[in-house]
Amino acid sequence: MQNDSGFTFVLFGGTGDLAMRKILPALFEAHKGGMLADAGKIVGIARDSYDRAGYLAWVEQHVRAHVAAADFDESVWQSFLNRFEYAALDLSRRDDFVLLRDMLKELPAAVRVFYLATGPSLFVPTCRALASVGLNAGARIVLEKPLGYDLASSNAINDAVGEIFAEEQIYRIDHYLGKESVQNLLALRFGNVLFEPLWRREWVESIQITIAEELGVEARGDFYNQTGALRDMVQNHLLQLLSIVAMEPPHAIESDSVRDEKLRVLRSLKPVQRSEISKVAVRGQYHAGVIRGNPVPGYASEHGVPKDSTTETFVALKVEIENWRWAGVPFFLRTGKRLADRVAEIVVNFRQVPHSALGGLPAGQNRLVIRLQPNESIRLYCQAKQPGEGWNLAQVHLDLAFDQFFKEHRMEAYQRLLLDVINGRLALFVRRDEQEAAWRWVEPILDEWAASPLKGPKPYAAGTWGPAAASAMLAQHGTCWLEEEN
Structure with a gap:
């Protein structure tokens, strides 16, 4: 079923392996199945200094190999590429986020999703940079695993992200x-x-x-x-x-x-x-x-x-x-x-x-x-x-x-979960208290193994x-x- 609400899907790590192998192929399958609103846009974000044409060439080279070839339709693929925009962005430069904000103003949508397909060390600085230009208001944020190295680091990330986004805005993804x-x-x-x-x-x-x-x-x-x-x-x-x-x-x-x-x-x-x-x-x-x-x-x-x-x-x-x-x-x-x-x-x-x-x-x-x-x-x-x-x-x-x-x-799992994010369904995403309980249970095992390296x-x-x-x-x-x- 198509979601009639317009959306903007902003993909940090937009040239990375996860984006190429999983996220963009999943969005293509949803597009091919008529499950995405016609007004929906996908914005790739990375440090690479591409223009839009350069990014589309990158997607063409790296994503097509991961989409189903059996019923591939060139016209459908081209209509999918028409959804794309691109922005080169340096996390350390606030001016880049101002430019991103200005770009997104030109893409009005009922739903705005920020997908962090990056390392966990970038989660907090990215969220803070988004908040510094007001892009956290009403948006949904998707966090990939691993979310921390242990209970303390997981709590540190969740605390920092939780200061910027409410719990109902946060989608911690587990593709299983x-x-x-x-x-x-x-x-x-x-x-x-x-x-x-x-x-x-x-x-x-x-x-x-x-x-x-x-x-x-x-x-x-x-x-x-x-x-x-x-x-x-x-x-x-x-x-x-x-x-x-x-x-x-x-x-x-x-x-x-x-x-x-x-x-x-x-x-x-x-x-x-x-x-x-x-x-x-x-x-x-x-x-x-x-x-x-x-x-x-x-x-x-x-x-x-x-x-x-x-x-x-x-x-x-x-x-x-x-x-x-x-x-x-x-x-x-x-x-x-x-x-x-x-x-x-x-x-x-x-x-x-x-x-x-x-x-x-x-x-x-x-x-x-x-x-x-x-x-x-x-x-x-x-x-x-x-x-x-x-x-x-x-x-x-x-x-x-x-x-x-x-x-x-x-x-596929990513297709279902990405549609759930766009449609605001949280049931298949991990809540913070679930994550804390899981870390708390495994931590004694981690501690014991770290304390006994000679046993190996x-x-x-x-x-x-x-x-x-x-x-x-x-x-x-x-x-x-x-x-x-x-």
């Missing part, structure tokens, strides 16, 4: 929350009576949440070495997914109703005692190995990474939620680079039947597997009788493959599923990761 399958997780839970009675400790044995990547750190070695997997993936993506899986039914699918329930989960996470961290947290670092037949280097050999780095590229955690619904149910979280496959999934393992009247049960149990990537699907595993004589049971599954069932175009991360070969200690942690609870069952 924009995935179609995450929306379907909400629909599955709160649109069907079937699962709600089972979605609790009496019937759920354990839950696994995995985000695995085949890629290494690529050209981000210097950044990643200062960040690590716990900050890069757990504090935001994994804890957000956990909160959606475990939350109570919201009053409505509205911004604060959903975010209030997620916050209750994050505040119910059992605090991690530093003396127990070695039992509930595993960190690893990939060494050289082979992925899909191709040799790949170890982390310490990547560009920008010190040879003696102790930064973790893999994390596995056992998490508990201290409330009536989930008390005693372990949640196992896992993420890593250079793993055996690229996959993001949620596995809900239900308890075994208390007594089998049909004899021995085959390996496996009732479980629900929600695949977030690469192919979004939901699969329910159950037991069925094999054809023939006797009562031989086998595990079978019921599939909902979204790309086969729904023939409509499915939005456990090695694992690229192309495997991480260090053996991650499997041993689950074995202590009588379970295993999904891929190990087979």
Whole structure:
């Protein structure tokens, strides 16, 4: 559905990698689908001294490779480029922001969005510069992760930005929350009576949440070495997914109703005692190995990474939620680079039947597997009788493959989230108190690892599923990761 309100989308970092690979392709898909108002404008902002024609040439060169080629229409592409303006801007020069203000006055719009596709160190100076020329009034500001390095730095950024923009103006983006399958997780839970009675400790044995990547750190070695997997993936993506899986039914699918329930989960996470961290947290670092037949280097050999780095590229955690619904149910979280496959999934393992009247049960149990990537699907595993004589049971599954069932175009995560910003929908964005609760929970683990550099991360070969200690942690609870069952 097209948004009829005119908008101006101002993109700081307008020549950067994120803008080229994700943001502008997503806006093009929304444009192609007729979801953007005809009066909407996109203003690229960067230090480069382009004029408008030069910027369009840059977009032509770097964005077209990231848009779908199957039904590409040159006339649609050209009409998309007609939305663009460009402004060269130096953050240290107030006069540049005066010129930006004057440009935006010529682009009257009901909605003005400032998207900061920059490093977090530029968030506060950019917001202050916008406020110095009055551009904060009524605008929406989008902040990319990472928002800080720890709780203190996150609070410092939020405090400074919060002095300039009200909380309802701030959109902290987590692209995992924009995935179609995450929306379907909400629909599955709160649109069907079937699962709600089972979605609790009496019937759920354990839950696994995995985000695995085949890629290494690529050209981000210097950044990643200062960040690590716990900050890069757990504090935001994994804890957000956990909160959606475990939350109570919201009053409505509205911004604060959903975010209030997620916050209750994050505040119910059992605090991690530093003396127990070695039992509930595993960190690893990939060494050289082979992925899909191709040799790949170890982390310490990547560009920008010190040879003696102790930064973790893999994390596995056992998490508990201290409330009536989930008390005693372990949640196992896992993420890593250079793993055996690229996959993001949620596995809900239900308890075994208390007594089998049909004899021995085959390996496996009732479980629900929600695949977030690469192919979004939901699969329910159950037991069925094999054809023939006797009562031989086998595990079978019921599939909902979204790309086969729904023939409509499915939005990518960034497309949905950018449309939500333009339309003023906050439900899929992270509120400040959620972010604080997540940082507060992970900080003891960060502190303990920083205080114990000699212990370091456990090695694992690229192309495997991480260090053996991650499997041993689950074995202590009588379970295993999904891929190990087979």
